[in-house]
Amino acid sequence: MDEVEVVVAHSERATLRVGDVFLKVDADQARIDVEVEAMALVPVPTPEVLWRKPPVLALAALPGTTLGRLGGPATGSPAAWAAAGAAIRTLHDAPLPARTGQAGRSVAAVTAELDAECAALVASGVLPADLVARNRRVAEAALRPWTPAFTHGDLQIAHLFVDDEEVTGIIDWSEAGRGDALHDLATFTLGHEECLADLLVGYGTDVDLDVIRGWWSLRSLLVVRWLAEHGFDPFAPGCEVDVLRSRM
Known part of the structure; x- marks a missing residue:
């Protein structure tokens, strides 16, 4: 019998791996x-849906590996990062879906959430006030009008797989739109700034690099408390707090 691997688990959802099957x-x-x-809908490779029986979705495992992980070294070659960039561009050029995704919230809504979270980070003492203030200023670049694209919405480095410098699939589409x-x-x-140039090839x-930097700060500010409250460590080397510190 295959061993059951807990890929991720918190109060909202869990993903398990049993052999070549992922159970969400x-x-x-x-x-x-x-x-x-x-x-x-998307014109990029995705996992095969094996079956669905609420609250469980079964997906086939993808071949290949990720290009690294947050808090660890980037492992992919420049060509692999470029292949990832090409796949992401294919997604962004796809016909727009009807739904607005996580990356499509209004500037006003994101600004309000960011300001509230910055205040909470300082009031609770989770982060120093000067670190929060500096990154809030950097984040301002991301708070601007944008042209809608078909976005993944949670495209972490662990969500894209590559085999022999070819993208084999992208997973976790629950925030897409x-x-x-x-x-x-x-x-x-995020956390792999040195690979951005290869991705953009x-x-x-x-692209406006100030906006990219703004999103690095904005995303990190918004998730630090949530991660800490759900059993993750945003203070680990190379993770969100280090991303914020790098802007100082």
């Missing part, structure tokens, strides 16, 4: 609905 358990069926619908393309690029390179278009 999510009490919120709307998230699973979005994921299945997005995978059917219309959104800011640079949100995806920034999320993918494949992406194939000029």
Whole structure:
């Protein structure tokens, strides 16, 4: 019998691996609905849906490996990063879906959440006030009008797989929808700033690097408390707090 591996687990959802099958358990069926619908629409490789029986979605494992992990070294070659950039560009050029995704919230809504979170970080003593203030200023660059694209919405480096410098699939589409393309690029390179240039070679278009840096700060500020409260460590080397410190 195959061993059961807990890939990720917290109060909202859990993902288990049994052999070549991933089992996603999510009490919120709307998230699973979005994921299945997005995978059917996108012009990039995604896992095969094996079966679905709420609250469980079974997906086939993808071949290949990720390009690294947050808090660890980037492991992919420049060509592999360029291939990832090309796949992300293909996604962003796809016809727009009807749904607005995580990367598509209004500037006003994101600004309000960011300001509230910055205040909470300082009031609780989780982060120093000067670190929060500096990154809040950097984050301002991301708070601007943007042209909608088909976005993944949570394109962490662990969500894209490459085999022999070819993208074999992208996973975890529950936040997909219309959104800011640079949100995806920034999320993918969070903690791996040195790989951004290789990614953009494949992406194939000029981007505003200040906006990318703004999203690095913004995303990190928004998730520090949530991660700490759900059993993750944003203070680990190379993770979100180090990303914030790098802006100082």
